[in-house]
Amino acid sequence: MKVEKEKNPPSPYAGFRSRAEEQLQVKQVGQPHPARSSADMQRLVHELEVHQIELEMQNEELLQARDELDLTLDKYSELFDSGPVGYLTLGPDAVITAVSLSSADLLGVTRSRLLGRRFDHFLAHESRPPFAALMEKVFSSPEKAVSELALLKEGQAQLFVRIEAVAASSGRECCLAMIDLTERRRMEEALLQNKRRYRAVVEDQTELITRFRPDGSYTFVNQAFCRFFAKGAGELIGSNWRPGAMAEDLPAIEFQLSQLSPEHPVAVIEHRVISGCGEERWMQFINRAFFDLEGRLVETQCVGRDITERKRAEITLAESQALLNSVIESTSDVIWSVDPVTFGISSFNLSLSEYLFSRYGIRIRCGMRPEEIFPPGDFVEKWRGLYRRTLEEGPFTVEYAVYAGNSVFELTFNPLRRNGTVFGVSVFGKEITARKQAEETLKRYARRLIVLEEELRKRIAMELHDDVGQELTALGLNLAYLDKCLPVEIMDKFRPVLEDSRQLTKEISCSVRNLMVELRPPQLDEYGLASALRCYGEQYAQRSGIAVSVEVDPDFPRLPGKIDPALFRITQEALNNVAKHAAATKVLIFLGNDGRRTRLLIRDDGKGFVPQDASLQPMGSGWGLTIMRERAELVGASFRLETARGEGTSIIVEIPG
């Protein structure tokens, strides 16, 4: 509180002259003034005048000093009343004799109400004994006494204050300085709680937590750390972390720790340690360095977790990856993958690289798009189409003739997926040029074989007709002649034999005719496929007991060249299979032509089969399907098999045109 000065106060020296004149009168009583000459009078006046000036000067200084004292008084008053520290003076009985405004505010009572009251009345019960001890010490010793006490502030919770007391020079009072510690106490308590919580968190962690000095000596380890290394905290604190790490890993660890700085205080280091049970484990430590104001490393906190399983998985994965890479790089097949958006190359193997460079001088690299690999035009669009098809339809395989060369590849396209999302297209390519050439050669041989077979069949059929058939006819006529011409008595003896011979001749003729039809029905060349199928169907029905119906479109045309024999042979083979395997009662043969394509259908009501099983049949039975398919392909026809167990079998052959 600032002491305000009165405006224009009366001069404190105002009564001095009247008192001085009174004192002079008293002094001059009984002492009359001596006679003085004029010179003496002048000298005395001069002395008085000088003295007066001296007095005025002294007075001026006194006034100045008084003003300064006033200012100082104001300052100290302000400091006493309003400073951050509360001041009191107490008597030996703890009665408050003087109190600053700060103290009053701290105690929550007006200054006027505090004066004369005992200070210890404002103390918490548990603080009164230490206060009493402080007071005793103050009044018994010149030394300062200090104590931290709890105050009871009216209407509020306890305050905590630090009291420093010293006895006054008079010895009858003591001066107290009271510092509010409440906020500090509260912060200390909060800090303590935080420490307790932090410690609980740290100790409950499954991760290893430690701190160490720049020299590597531990200053803190949590329970998890102790358990891992099978040592107590007491044993670990002060020891060094280095012996716990694998020696081969130390240089790398040291280097990474040396890189810690105030700008980069965190380093994640993975290395091996020896656990408490002697096992080598991989650990990941997150090291955070703490620096002082000068940037010097003070301490490093380290949080670690066991990543052994992950490391082992990484090692296994790396080994698998290396093995896969070696397989991919060692194969002669070309393998690559492309980006699903740009179709740029994202990976490729050595075989592809070597193939493109050796054949076309192209140095392939990641990122290359189709237009950078192939010449402009159809090739680029074709490849883009293949990639798009993969993305839209899924995996497929095609045979691809490489441009500007005689290579043929079997390419398998697959979409690459990760977590259900397509991230690329892979292509596996196997060069099948030799195989295709062999297939073409085989096809040529097969075609030639079929042609030769047909020619042979035709020749044999002709020879059967022209030779065996005619001669059997002549034989039959001769036997009939004998029957008519030989004498009755001889004929009676040989008639049975003759009759048997004539019957045999007929049967052989019939067999020869059937064989001719089987080999090459004359209708095929003379009347066309429909006629040949009708004839063959009738013969087949008689032979096998399976009903055959042949349905032909009314305007079914004669088919050109080799198509008739091919379709006939397919039907023949199909009927053979029906007789052998189908257990059918009837077969439908349908021939149709709608102007766009010719269609041959052979359908039976037999037991059907699983197509895959046909390939497992012994040689000679499963080959029928293969032969039919080959004959169809040779004349440019499509071949389709529809069958299922218990549902019969249908063979559909279609030729465009």
Next chain:
Amino acid sequence: MPISILIVDDHARIREGLRRHLEMQEDFTVVGEAANGREGVAQAELLRPDVILMDVAMPVMDGIEATRLICRRLPQAKILILSIYNSADHCCRAMDSGALGYVLKESAAEEVVTAARTIMKGDHYFGAGVAGFQ
């Protein structure tokens, strides 16, 4: 008057066998033979036989073409086809060409006489094994 018969077949043994077989019949006389269709046509024009036994598969000219020509030139000619084939197509083609009868060669010994007499009367004859195609 015996029935005059011309035999047209490219196999000599069959011609010989048929001749022998037919000449056992008192009402048949074989007036000529031909080894192919062209000869058969020429012989038919020359000899004007009552019945012509015609094989189908022959060189130079087959029996169907020869039958067609003979029927055009000699409308009164009665032709009996002798064939190994028993298919409806063969039979129909033969009938379409003008033949009156069709007999399988394997049954020729039993049926050729009856067949020749039948077609001589102007009727059609289809031998056993061919009858189903009537």
